[in-house]
Amino acid sequence: MNGEWGFLAAALAIGFLGSSHCIGMCGGISGALGMAVPGGQPAWSRLLGYSAGRLASYSLMGAVAGALGAVALPALGPMRIFAGAMLIAMALYVAGWWRGLVWLEKGGARLWRHVQPLSARLLPVRSTPQAVALGSLWGWLPCGLVYSALTFALAQGSAPRAALAMFAFGLGTVPAVVASGAAAARVRGLVQRPSVRLVFAGLILLFGIWTIWGGLPHGSHAGHAAMSSQESPVQGAGGHHHHD
Structure with missing residues (x-):
């Protein structure tokens, strides 16, 4: 079970660790949505509605990417290597060491x-439905972090798994984006500290290396071996039936 659902935990962590980038990209709109309403309280329903719209867009992107990945199923190993390389590029971007993802x-x-x-x-935005609609559009904002997560989703090899991966990724970004709307200046100051960004970048880097490791030939060999061991009883039963 852990291996089966580990990709969701990884996608969630990628979203959370990349949230320092999200605050830079989406913090402004979150701050506008989180402006105090009458009574002095943050507009939580609008903030959450905005995030729900983003998650819907990310899930749709993931489904499309996963469908493409399913067509190229024999090439999943190289796709995992490419996804890992994208995550490493994202780590360097978050750390401020290389901005190649800008292109x-x-x-x-x-x-x-x-x-x-x-x-x-x-x-x-004056209502929660408006916030949901805005979030669904804002999810298509050009973002290196989203593109990195999409390559990770693509490497899952199926539309449902890729959609779940992108949903989990989006869920990982929600705490920072919502918090930046409720207390924009304080959260932005904390998350964008160089030391915090370096820690987050280092962890994303590890996820990138882990993803590449899974795409190398030894990972594919292990997967084929596991698949063969699962199929062998079925093949044996089929062979017995043939002799009957």
Whole structure:
């Protein structure tokens, strides 16, 4: 069971550890949604609605990526290696050591140019349904962290698993994004401290190495061996039936 669902824990951790980047990208809109409503309380329903919309978009992206991964099923090993390389690039990005993922964000900006006018029509947000709709559009914002998570989802090799991976990834980003809306300045100051970012980057780096390790030939060999051991009783039963 742990091996079967370990990819969800990994995706959740990637989202949480990359949240320092999320605050930079989405903290502004979260801060606007979290502005005090009459009575002086943060607008929690709008903050949560915004996150729910993002998670829906991420899950849709994951399903599409997973469907593509299923078509390329024999190439899952190389895809895991590529996903690990993307996570390592994200770790370097979070640490501030290398900003090579910026070119990916620039590529995604072409799509965002078509989506952004729709999101602008939803501002200012006055209701929870508006916040959900805005979050579903904002999920398509060009983001290196999301693209890194998508490659991880792609390597899952099926639409349901990839959608679950992206949902778990989005869930990992919720605490920081919601907290940045409720107490934007304080949370941004904490999460974006160099020492905190380095710790988060180091852990993402480890996830990247772990992902690459699983995509190397020895990982594939182990997977084939496990699959063969599971199939052998069935094949044996089939062979017995043939002799009858």
